[in-house]
Amino acid sequence: MNRDAGRLSLILLFAPFALWIGLLIVLPQIGIGYVSLREKVGINEYEYGFSNYMAFFGEPIYRNTLLRTAWMSILVTALALVMGFPVAYYIAKMARRQSRAALFLMCLIPLWVSDLVRAYGWIVLLRETGVISTTLVDLGIISQPVEMLYNDITVIIGLVYTVILFMIVPLVSTLQGMDDALLEAGYNLGGSRWTVFRRIIVPYAMPGIVSGCIITFMLAAGSYLTPILLGGKNSSWFTEQIYNQFITRYNWEYGATFGVLLLVFTSFVVWAGLKLTGQSLATTVAKD
Incomplete structure (x- = not known):
């Protein structure tokens, strides 16, 4: 009876998560994949095949936009890693224990406002009559x-x-899980700061590096508001192409095709990154 009660508790515990995954992620992706295989040939008449995908690969502007989005997302990920690693190291290993929570809270402040507000904040700073331009003129x-x-x-x-x-x-x-004794041993054995960083810190932090890169890359590639508002007509972001197909042209078949291709392509980039670094999802985003 205790075994049945434990099993029921486990089912009830995971039921909301399973429903969330199934109803909001799996089923919509299946529906998008289904729509992407349709080709409208008449009023409420469709044929099924891969013509939408062939049309995508036959149009250079679509291919180039996808590749451009992937390249810029990789660049954003690399810059976020270069800028974020020193901050993370300082919080985890150098800051006093009493101040770590406050420093971490300061990093969370940007999430207190929406993407739209953050984007308009940059517009206020960078536009022609914005704060930075006006200050430079005054000086x-x-x-x-x-x-x-x-x-x-x-x-x-x-x-x-x-x-x-x-x-x-x-x-x-x-x-935070790295023992300081590892660093002390590296210095005691004659290692320089660069050697300790390259041979001890980076290998130990590699699961966090890879998981952070996966998350930031997927967020950057799937972003819509920031590239549109800050890049304007010159943004050429792939999510804008998806929006135009769904909303502007009302071509759900092409929009669904673009959505599937974006998911497949970004997943391929993540898989390639895991292979190059020798990591796996079990040791990065799913690490205990």
């Missing part, structure tokens, strides 16, 4: 206001600011 550094929006650099800045927290959190969690 005499530049002679006239400069428009800093609507370019790739602005998009990258906005995305790094948005996703860097998701790089810091797994790094802090991983680095």
